[in-house]
Amino acid sequence: MIKSKKGKEMITYVSPVYEQSKVIQSIFEAIGYEWDTAELLANDILKQFFPQTATWGLIYWEEAVNVVNNPTEEIDRRRRKVIAKLQSRYAINPKRMALILKNYTGADILITEDIAPYTFEVKLTGREGFPKSLEDLYKEVKKIKPSHLSVKYKLISLTESNLYIGATSFSGETITVYPWTPNNIETTGNIEIALAQNAGLETIITYPKEEG
Numbered sequence: 001m002i003k004s005k006k007g008k009e010m011i012t013y014v015s016p017v018y019e020q021s022k023v024i025q026s027i028f029e030a031i032g033y034e035w036d037t038a039e040l041l042a043n044d045i046l047k048q049f050f051p052q053t054a055t056w057g058l059i060y061w062e063e064a065v066n067v068v069n070n071p072t073e074e075i076d077r078r079r080r081k082v083i084a085k086l087q088s089r090y091a092i093n094p095k096r097m098a099l100i101l102k103n104y105t106g107a108d109i110l111i112t113e114d115i116a117p118y119t120f121e122v123k124l125t126g127r128e129g130f131p132k133s134l135e136d137l138y139k140e141v142k143k144i145k146p147s148h149l150s151v152k153y154k155l156i157s158l159t160e161s162n163l164y165i166g167a168t169s170f171s172g173e174t175i176t177v178y179p180w181t182p183n184n185i186e187t188t189g190n191i192e193i194a195l196a197q198n199a200g201l202e203t204i205i206t207y208p209k210e211e212g
Contacts, residue, residue, distance in 0.1 A: 007032020051082040092144050104137050123154040
């Protein structure tokens with residue numbers, strides 16, 4: 001029986017008489033398996049061409065943009081660092097800075113300019129929490145921001161989840177019965193007495209009369 005995707009497709013192009021042949025089925029299964037494997041490999045290689053989908057090829061992206069490789073880090077965070085590094089090569093404005101920082105953290109970013117002289121604010125609103133350390137983020141902001149401006153940060157973490165509340169109630173009563181002795185007891189009812197007819201048995205023995 002043919003299980004490979006490509007093998008099932010190929011056998012539809014030949015005469016139906018071959019579908020009954022175990023030899024032909026084995027041949028198409030072998031060819032189809034190799035084809036399926038090659039197709040999966042080609043698709044996997046194609047994913048490495050883009051940092052958004054790269055897996056084992058992500059290390060080459062990190063080397064290309066000079067990002068420190070940390071295999072223990074979550075792959076989504078590593079991808080965001082690479083993407084942010086690629087985007088930071090262009091001229092920086094608040095919109096582009098917000099995009100870069102969003103790629104770093106996954107949070108919603110709002111850049112507010114001129115909250116004080118030569119100062120802007122970065123507001124991060126996250127729904128999945130923040131990394132334990134934001135040191136990489138601070139370094140990236142320092143690198144891409146205009147050198148004459150200072151920055152303040154505001155972090156807001158939102159937790160969104162369903163809340164289920166259950167309630168139950170219990171009720172009961174206690175009845176205490178003390179000993180009680182009645183003064184009068186009355187009983188009503190029908191009493192039936194069975195009657196029977198007596199039967200008896202008498203035995204008479206007659207001896208011979210004595211002679212006088």
